[in-house]
Amino acid sequence: MLTLPTLNNRPNVAYKGEEGGNLKKQLIHKGSWANADVFLCSQGQNQWVEKGFDGKNLLVRWTIGILLTHRELFISKRLQGIAGIPQGYTRKSLCTLTYDYMDGMVLGAGDLDHAVSVDYFTACEKLLHAIHGKGVVHLDLRRGSNWIIQPDGTPGIIDFQSSLLVNLLPGPLKNFLFSIDYSGLYKMWNRKCVEELDPDRKKIFHRINRLRRFWIFSVAHI
Ligand SMILES: Nc1ncnc2c1ncn2[C@@H]1O[C@H](COP(=O)(O)OP(=O)(O)OP(=O)(O)O)[C@@H](O)[C@H]1O
Numbered sequence: 001m002l003t004l005p006t007l008n009n010r011p012n013v014a015y016k017g018e019e020g021g022n023l024k025k026q027l028i029h030k031g032s033w034a035n036a037d038v039f040l041c042s043q044g045q046n047q048w049v050e051k052g053f054d055g056k057n058l059l060v061r062w063t064i065g066i067l068l069t070h071r072e073l074f075i076s077k078r079l080q081g082i083a084g085i086p087q088g089y090t091r092k093s094l095c096t097l098t099y100d101y102m103d104g105m106v107l108g109a110g111d112l113d114h115a116v117s118v119d120y121f122t123a124c125e126k127l128l129h130a131i132h133g134k135g136v137v138h139l140d141l142r143r144g145s146n147w148i149i150q151p152d153g154t155p156g157i158i159d160f161q162s163s164l165l166v167n168l169l170p171g172p173l174k175n176f177l178f179s180i181d182y183s184g185l186y187k188m189w190n191r192k193c194v195e196e197l198d199p200d201r202k203k204i205f206h207r208i209n210r211l212r213r214f215w216i217f218s219v220a221h222i
C-alpha cells in the first residue's frame with residue numbers, strides 16, 4: 001500500500017510521535033469515507049489531537065486529504081496566539097495534523113439546550129471578532145460540535161478545515177462572509193443560551209438567514 005510520507009521537522013509541537021512509549025490513541029470522531037478521523041492521543045501528561053486522512057483511500061488522501069490538511073494548517077498559523085483556538089498545530093504527514101487538545105465540552109451536546117450563560121456567548125462574539133481581524137472566516141460555525149466550552153467557561157472554536165482567508169476580497173463580500181459566521185453563532189445562541197437572543201441580534205440572524213438561501217454554503221447544516 002502506498003502511504004504518504006511523514007514529515008519530521010516539528011519543533012515545539014503538540015505531536016509527540018510514537019517514541020517514548022505509553023502512547024494512547026483513542027478515536028473520538030470517525031469521519032465518513034471523505035472526512036478526517038479525529039483521535040485523542042495522550043502520553044504521560046500530554047494530550048493532543050490527531051486529525052487526518054491517513055486511514056482513507058489513496059484517492060481521498062492524495063486529493064482532498066492533502067488540500068484540506070494544508071488549508072487547516074495554513075489558517076491555524078494565521079490564528080496562532082489567539083486564546084480559544086487550538087495551539088501547537090503541526091503536520092504529522094501530508095494529510096494528518098496534530099494540535100493541542102482543548103479540554104471541556106462541545107456546545108452541541110443536547111443537554112445544553114437553553115443552559116449556557118450569556119457571558120459565554122458574548123465571549124464567543126469577541127473570539128469571532130478576533131478571528132475575523134486576522135482575515136479568516138470559519139464558515140462551519142452552525143455546528144455545535146465546532147464550539148467548545150472550556151472548563152473555565154470560556155469559548156473555544158475548532159475545525160478550520162472549511163475556513164478561508166478573505167483579506168484580499170472586496171469589502172462587501174468579506175463582510176457577507178463574516179456575517180455567515182455570526183449567523184452560526186446566533187443560531188447556537190438562540191438554541192443554547194439561558195436567555196433569548198436579544199432583538200438586535202435576532203434581526204441580524206434572520207437577515208443573514210434570508211441571504212444565506214442564495215449562498216452556496218447554505219446547503220449544509222441549516
Ligand atoms: N482541539 C480539540 N480539542 C477538543 N476536542 C476536539 C479538538 N479537535 C476535535 N475535537 C473533537 O473532535 C470532534 C471532531 O473534530 P473536527 O470538528 O475537527 O472534525 P470534523 O471532521 O470537521 O468533524 P465534523 O464534520 O463533525 O465537524 C469535535 O467535535 C470535538 O468533539
Ligand SMILES: [Mg+2]
Pocket residue numbers: 143145146158159
Ligand atoms: Mg467539526
